[in-house]
Amino acid sequence: MESDRGLMARVARGDEAAFTEVVNRYGGRLLSVAQRLLGSRADAEDAVQRALLQCYASGSSYRPQWAVSTWLYRILTNVCVDELRRRATRATHDRFPPSPGPDHHRPPGRHMDLHRALDRVPREARVLLALRYVDGLSYGELARIRGISVNTVKSQLARGKALLRAELGKRGALHD
Amino acid sequence: MIDLTIPDRLDDLLRDYFRPEPAPVDLARRVLTTGRSAAEDLPRLEKRLAIQATSQGVSFIRAGKLDKPATAAARRLAERAREEIVEYLSGKRAFFTVPVDLSGAPEFQRRVLEATRDIPFGEARPYAWIAARIGHPRAVRAVGTALGRNPVPLIVPCHRVWRSDGGLGGYLFGAGLKRRLSQLERATPVLEGCTSTRIVCRVGCIHGRRMRPDNRVVFGSVQDARSVGYRPCKVCKPSAAA
Numbered sequence: 111m112e113s114d115r116g117l118m119a120r121v122a123r124g125d126e127a128a129f130t131e132v133v134n135r136y137g138g139r140l141l142s143v144a145q146r147l148l149g150s151r152a153d154a155e156d157a158v159q160r161a162l163l164q165c166y167a168s169g170s171s172y173r174p175q176w177a178v179s180t181w182l183y184r185i186l187t188n189v190c191v192d193e194l195r196r197r198a199t200r201a202t203h204d205r206f207p208p209s210p211g212p213d214h215h216r217p218p219g220r221h222m223d224l225h226r227a228l229d230r231v232p233r234e235a236r237v238l239l240a241l242r243y244v245d246g247l248s249y250g251e252l253a254r255i256r257g258i259s260v261n262t263v264k265s266q267l268a269r270g271k272a273l274l275r276a277e278l279g280k281r282g283a284l285h286d
Numbered sequence: 287m288i289d290l291t292i293p294d295r296l297d298d299l300l301r302d303y304f305r306p307e308p309a310p311v312d313l314a315r316r317v318l319t320t321g322r323s324a325a326e327d328l329p330r331l332e333k334r335l336a337i338q339a340t341s342q343g344v345s346f347i348r349a350g351k352l353d354k355p356a357t358a359a360a361r362r363l364a365e366r367a368r369e370e371i372v373e374y375l376s377g378k379r380a381f382f383t384v385p386v387d388l389s390g391a392p393e394f395q396r397r398v399l400e401a402t403r404d405i406p407f408g409e410a411r412p413y414a415w416i417a418a419r420i421g422h423p424r425a426v427r428a429v430g431t432a433l434g435r436n437p438v439p440l441i442v443p444c445h446r447v448w449r450s451d452g453g454l455g456g457y458l459f460g461a462g463l464k465r466r467l468s469q470l471e472r473a474t475p476v477l478e479g480c481t482s483t484r485i486v487c488r489v490g491c492i493h494g495r496r497m498r499p500d501n502r503v504v505f506g507s508v509q510d511a512r513s514v515g516y517r518p519c520k521v522c523k524p525s526a527a528a
Contacts, residue, residue, distance in 0.1 A: 130314035137309030146304055155310070160473060162317045171499045181500075188504035192475040195506035196408055221303050233506045234514050243304035257481030257503035258514045266514065275296055 114178035122169040129166050136179060137162075140186050142244045146228075147190045147237065157193055161186040176254075179245070183255045187237050194233055227277035235270030238263060328375040328466060331459065335371065339363040343385035346437045349459065370490070371440055377474045379490030380407045381522075382441045391437060394420075398432040405446040408471040412450040434458060440467075475504040477524055479516045486511035491522035 112128075114135070120128035140161065144154035164185050165172075172181055228236055234256070241247050241255060252263045310316075331349075338346035341359040344367045346352060355361045366384045373379035388396050401419040405411050416429045433444040434456055445467045449455045457464035478494060479486040481501045486508060487494050494502075505511040508518050508525045518525045 126314075126318055129318070133309070133314035133317065137313045138306045141309045141313075142304060142306040145307070155313075158309075158313070159317050159320060162313070163321050166317065166321055168499065173500055176500065184500075184503070188475065188502070191504050191506045191510075195476065196472070198506065199406060199409065221299075224299050224303050232510070232513065234510050239300065240304060243300040244306055256514065257479060257484075257501070262514050271296060274300075278296070278299075 115174050118172050118178055136182050139245050143240045144190055146240050148193060157189045161189045180251055180254050183241060223278055223281045227274050230277055231270045231273050235266045238266050239270050332372050332375050337364040337367050340387045343387035344438050345387040347439055380474055380476045381488055381490055386438050386441055395432040398429050399442045402442055402444055407476055410446050410448045413447055414450050477505045479503045479505055479511055484516045485519050486516045486524055487519040488522040488524045491519055493519055
C-alpha cells in the first residue's frame with residue numbers, strides 16, 4: 111500500500127486518484143470529529159468538504175515532516191472552530207435562533223447526557239477530546255494540531271474531563 | 287472514598303461516543319466537483335473595480351471607469367483599498383482598515399451605511415434590522431434604496447443585508463455575487479494564531495502575511511486563544527474587535 115506521504119506528493123501534482131485514496135483513508139475519522147463538534151451531519155459534511163478542498167487546493171504547501179493525519183486534522187479543526195465561533199456569535203445576536211432541522215444530530219439515548227455535558231466544556235478542550243477519542247492521538251500529535259504545548263494539551267484534557275465528570279456525576283450518568 | 291472506576295467509565299463513554307463512522311462513498315468525488323465548479327467570479331470582480339478616494343477616505347467604488355483620485359494622499363488610499371479588497375476576495379482578510387469618506391452621502395443614507403458597518407464579518411442582518419437600528423423601523427424600503435446606492439460596496443458591507451425571509455434581496459453587483467460573498471465570508475476565519483510566535487491576530491493583520499501556512503491555527507475567540515497560551519496582537523488588537 112502506498113504511504114500517506116507518497117499519496118500527498120501526488121495530490122500536490124493534482125492527482126485526483128491519489129486524493130480519492132487520501133479521502134478513503136481519512137474521510138470517516140474527519141467526519142466523526144466534525145460531527146461530534148458541530149452536532150449536525152449536514153454541517154459536518156460541509157466542514158469536511160471545505161477542509162478536504164483546502165487540502166486538495168493547497169496540497170503543494172504540505173510539508174513531508176508532517177504526518178498526513180496531523181495536517182488534515184489541523185485544517186479540519188481550523189474549519190470547525192471557526193464554525194463554532196460563528197454559531198456563538200449568531201446565538202448572541204439572534205433573538206430567534208433557528209430550531210435544529212431534521213438532520214440535526216440526535217445522539218442515541220445512552221449518549222444524551224454526555225452530549226449535553228460536552229456542551230459545557232470550553233471549545234479548545236472539546237476539540238482536543240474529540241481528536242483524542244476518535245483517533246487515539248498522542249499528546250504530541252494533539253499539540254502539533256492545535257499549535258500548543260504538550261503541557262497545555264494535558265491540562266486542557268484534564269480540565270475538560272473534570273468538567274465532564276462533574277456534569278455527568280450530577281446526572282448519575284457514570285454509573286450503570 | 288474516591289470511586290476509582292469513574293475515570294475508566296468516562297474513558298469508555300468517550301470512546302464509544304467518538305467512535306468513527308463511515309464516510310459517504312462519494313465524498314472525494316463531491317469535493318472534486320465542488321472544487322472544479324468554484325467560480326472565478328470574485329477575482330474577476332476586483333479587476334473590474336474602479337476606486338475613487340478623497341484625502342479623508344475611500345469615497346466611491348464601482349465596476350467600470352472613474353476619474354483618478356485628485357491628490358497623492360487620495361491615490362494612496364485608493365491603492366490601499368484595492369490591496370485590501372484583493373486580500374478580502376481571496377479569503378485572506380476579515381476586516382478593512384482603510385477609512386471611508388461618506389461625507390457626500392445624505393444624512394439618512396449615511397446613517398444606514400454606518401449601521402451596516404456594524405454587521406460582523408460573515409453575518410447577515412435583515413433590512414428591517416438596519417431600519418430599527420437607525421430609529422426608523424418603518425423605513426425598510428428606504429433602507430433598501432440607500433443600500434442600493436452604497437457608494438463604497440464591499441468596504442461598507444451592504445452584501446450582509448438580506449431580506450427578513452432569508453431571501454437575498456438586491457445587490458449592485460448582482461444577486462449571484464451577493465451569495466458568493468456570503469459563501470466567501472463563511473469560509474474565511476476571523477482569528478488566527480501563529481504557532482511559532484504564539485500571537486493571535488485578526489485575519490488580514492500585517493503580521494499574518496508573514497505567517498507560514500503550516501503555522502496557522504484558527505481560534506474561536508481571543509479568550510480561547512489565551513486559554514492555550516496565545517496573546518493578542520498589539521497591532522490589530524483582536525480583543526478590541528471581538
